[in-house]
Structure formats: C-alpha cells, structure tokens
Amino acid sequence: MAGKKILLIIGGGIAAFKSLDLIRRLREGGHSVTPVLTKAATEFVTPLSVSALAGEKVYQDLFDLNDEAEMGHIELSRAADLVVVAPATADLMGKMAAGLANDLASTLLMATDKRVLIAPSMNVRMWEHAATQRNLATLLEDGILTCGPNEGDMACGEFGFGRMAEPMEIVAAIEAAVNDGPLKGRxxxxxxxxxxxxxxxxxxxxxxxxxxxxxxxxxxxxxxxxxxxxxxxxxxxxxxxxxxxxxxxxxxxxxxxxxxxxxxxxxxxxxxxxxxxxxxxxxxxxxxxxxxxxxxxxxxxxxxxxxxxxxxxxxxxxxxxxxxxxxxxxxxxxxxxxxxxxxxxxxxxxxxxxxxxxxxxxxxxxxxxxxxxxxxxxxxxxxxxxxxxxxxxxx
The missing domain is CATH 3.40.50.10300 (CoaB-like)
Structure with a gap:
C-alpha cells in the first residue's frame, strides 16, 4: 500500500507518550505524519520531540498569524488522507460529539472532509461514565472509526478499560481505514x-x-x-x-x-x-x-x-x-x-x-x-x- 498522509492530533493524557512510537511506526510504514498538539498534550510530550520524529512542523495554535493567513486549519484538515486522534481524551470526544470548535484540534475535526479515527484513552471510570458512552454512541453514528480502548493497568493505579491501544494496533486500524483495495467499503x-x-x-x-x-x-x-x-x-x-x-x-x-x-x-x-x-x-x-x-x-x-x-x-x-x-x-x-x-x-x-x-x-x-x-x-x-x-x- 502506498504511503498515506496522516494528520495526527495528540490529546492531553499520559498516553500521549505512545504517540511518539506511533509516529515512528507510521513513518516506518511509508506514511507521512503531520502532528497537531493540543495545549494539554504539551504537558506530556514536547513539540520538539514530536517534530523530530515526524520530520514535520508541529501545529498548535488556531490563531497563528502565519499559518492562518492562508486559512491553515482548512488546508490541514483537507490535505490528509485520514485524521487520527491519539490519544482521544474524554474532553476531545465530548467536543467532537457536541460539534465544538474552540481550539486548533477541535476546529480541524469540524472542518475536515476526511474520515476520522480515534484511539480513546482515559481513566476507567471516565470511560464508563454515561456522558462518555453517549458521546461515543454519537461519534459511531457519525461514522467516526475507533481503535480501543484496551483493558489493563492504568497510570492512576486502577484497572479496566481505558488504556489507549498499542501503537501497532493503531497502525493496523489506520492502514485498514486508508486501504483502497477491491474490498474497500465491504x-x-x-x-x-x-x-x-x-x-x-x-x-x-x-x-x-x-x-x-x-x-x-x-x-x-x-x-x-x-x-x-x-x-x-x-x-x-x-x-x-x-x-x-x-x-x-x-x-x-x-x-x-x-x-x-x-x-x-x-x-x-x-x-x-x-x-x-x-x-x-x-x-x-x-x-x-x-x-x-x-x-x-x-x-x-x-x-x-x-x-x-x-x-x-x-x-x-x-x-x-x-x-x-x-x-x-x-x-x-x-x-x-x-x-x-x-x-x-x-x-x-x-x-x-x-x-x-x-x-x-x-x-x-x-x-x-x-x-x-x-x-x-x-x-x-x-x-x-x-x-x-x-x-x-x-x-
């Protein structure tokens, strides 16, 4: 499969460190990665490390004067073959389900005309919360693709569903989503x-x-x-x-x-x-x-x-x-x-x-x-x- 253009939105959660390995794995597979960091994500991974692994500029600010002079958020959202959100926090999922667009990540998700795949990651109680499950149901009805979450030990010491899928699991889901083979859509x-x-x-x-x-x-x-x-x-x-x-x-x-x-x-x-x-x-x-x-x-x-x-x-x-x-x-x-x-x-x-x-x-x-x-x-x-x-x- 020819390399695809992946727009990777990294949410703010402890699982953001896995996004670094995800970028590396995607590039090993011949795909290009354009990274977007939420403000909260910068508390867990640095723009420099993300940029170094992706080999691309990191986008963070919706109101960046240089980028937005040419409606950068629209261009970013349309140039990719697939938009991936990993980790997809409860906050990001809530914004997507409600149609909110108050920062670069959520605006990109509203402006894109491409398929979107999310890899949820959060505390087990947050994952099981009725609001999260309502948001998930809305996103699935909207055609959003999902990968995970997995069950296991969490950084907070609890156990259950909420762990972000492993990088190679997400890569497999990405490649399945962008595969243009004869059974696409079947x-x-x-x-x-x-x-x-x-x-x-x-x-x-x-x-x-x-x-x-x-x-x-x-x-x-x-x-x-x-x-x-x-x-x-x-x-x-x-x-x-x-x-x-x-x-x-x-x-x-x-x-x-x-x-x-x-x-x-x-x-x-x-x-x-x-x-x-x-x-x-x-x-x-x-x-x-x-x-x-x-x-x-x-x-x-x-x-x-x-x-x-x-x-x-x-x-x-x-x-x-x-x-x-x-x-x-x-x-x-x-x-x-x-x-x-x-x-x-x-x-x-x-x-x-x-x-x-x-x-x-x-x-x-x-x-x-x-x-x-x-x-x-x-x-x-x-x-x-x-x-x-x-x-x-x-x-």
Missing amino acids: HVLVTSGPTHEPIDPVRYIANRSSGAQGAAIAQALLGLGAKVTFVTGPADVAAPMGVDLIEVQTAAQMQAAVKAALPADAAVFAAAVADWRMANTVDEKIKKDGNGLPVLEFAENPDILASVCAEKQKPKLVVGFAAETQDVIENATAKRKRKGCDWIVANDVSPSTGIMGGSENDVTLISKDGAEDWPRMGKDQVAQRLAEKIAEALG
Whole structure:
C-alpha cells in the first residue's frame, strides 16, 4: 500500500507518550505524519520531540498569524488522507460529539472532509461514565472509526478499560481505514477457531482446530480493504490486528455474536464448531466416587451456517468449510446443498495429512458450478486466494 498522509492530533493524557512510537511506526510504514498538539498534550510530550520524529512542523495554535493567513486549519484538515486522534481524551470526544470548535484540534475535526479515527484513552471510570458512552454512541453514528480502548493497568493505579491501544494496533486500524483495495467499503464476517462446550468447570468438548486458517483469511481480507468482524473461539493463534474482534467460548455464544454482526456483504465460516454440547452441564467438578461411570447426556448445538443462510439478512456470499476424513468431495457437496451456502471449502483432515493444526492446507472449492481443486499450499496462500475470489464475486 502506498504511503498515506496522516494528520495526527495528540490529546492531553499520559498516553500521549505512545504517540511518539506511533509516529515512528507510521513513518516506518511509508506514511507521512503531520502532528497537531493540543495545549494539554504539551504537558506530556514536547513539540520538539514530536517534530523530530515526524520530520514535520508541529501545529498548535488556531490563531497563528502565519499559518492562518492562508486559512491553515482548512488546508490541514483537507490535505490528509485520514485524521487520527491519539490519544482521544474524554474532553476531545465530548467536543467532537457536541460539534465544538474552540481550539486548533477541535476546529480541524469540524472542518475536515476526511474520515476520522480515534484511539480513546482515559481513566476507567471516565470511560464508563454515561456522558462518555453517549458521546461515543454519537461519534459511531457519525461514522467516526475507533481503535480501543484496551483493558489493563492504568497510570492512576486502577484497572479496566481505558488504556489507549498499542501503537501497532493503531497502525493496523489506520492502514485498514486508508486501504483502497477491491474490498474497500465491504463488511466481511469471519468465524474461526474451535468452540469449547463445558462438561463441568474443568472439562469440555472441543474440536482440534488451531484457528490458523480463519485468522489468515481475516488478515487477507483486511489486506484487500475489507472491514472484518472476526468471531473466534479459544484459538491457538492471535487474531489479526485491525479486525473487529469478538471472542467467544461456546457455539451458542458464537451464534449470538454472528447474528449481532449482521448485516455483512460476505461471511466466511471457518470455525470448527462442536456439533454437540452437554445437556446436563454441572457447576461442580464430576468426581470418581466408585459408583460407576457418570451419565453424560448430549444435545445438538445450533447450526450457525444454516441459520445464517436462512436469514433475511443473508450475506450476498456465504462460504462454509467442510473438514472431512472420508469421501471429502461427496460429503462437502452434500453439505453445501444442505446448508444453503454459496461455496464450501473442503479439506481432508485425516491424521495422515497433517492438515489439522499444521501450516498447510489442501482444499477444494465447491460451488454450484462444481469442484475446483487447489494445489496444497500454505494456509496464508489459501487465505489470499480465497479473499481474491471473494473480492471478484462481490464485484
């Protein structure tokens, strides 16, 4: 992706020191950064350090005679490809939501015709305050993009949500926002990983899935410019940065998360969802008591793929996965028809293949037009090829 022009507004909070690393990371990625400091931000970082890292002049004053002789705040707000506010303090978020413009930062945010991404940062109680949540809801309705906040320890000694996202997380969100790939403006839902169905507090039923293929697909879709909602069970691999991450444990939780994420332009169901759960889950560990084996009653889990295909909000393209150990093509073809999805990605996961939990995959793409065999390749390559076909199908 070609380097983009980023207008970075640094708010006044302890997390402002992270903005220095953010500038460095953005420049490493080939992007240019024009920095704007609020008055409060100068209490935490100096204009000299910011300017040195950005290689650009730092803007601070709305009433600067030289800059405003040519309506500098208008030019600044229009010249960027994206406006980023990091850290976005409660005060800045409040100004944005209310439409206030009484300093350079807030005036730029009102005058821009570009997309705006904020990385909130504040005390956990401030983040949870009703006013902040109202402001956040307003900003989301206005189309403002967000990254974070994260949960963790704070400088004030408290713990909770309010920590600014890490610089590389913000970089990933920025690059997703400015990516002009073929899926720009498209929303794709991806499920990944196994589900864990509890038997008792220490035991569960699960499938042998690392989540590597689902994560690779989400990453490839991001690379083509898609907005990705990533619903994952307890996987072995980390979720890609830049996705809207929803972590679940059970099939029922995954179904609820998927339904809440609709509508979407496309959906890829790569998760290895357990077919059954316990009908008689207990709250205490089942003990061996010498009276014989415990009776475990099974119940069928919801069919997430079939339910989405039956939805009024069914995505234009629905892709399922079929992990089979015998009669792969026949079983996967029947599954596509039974579920009502557009494509099925079929793979042989017999122990001898090394596919389950491995770094490669050997798949066949099945559609109404028949079966398309792909050569065995790395899971990243499978993901890229699938993402490109999705982009082509969505036009």
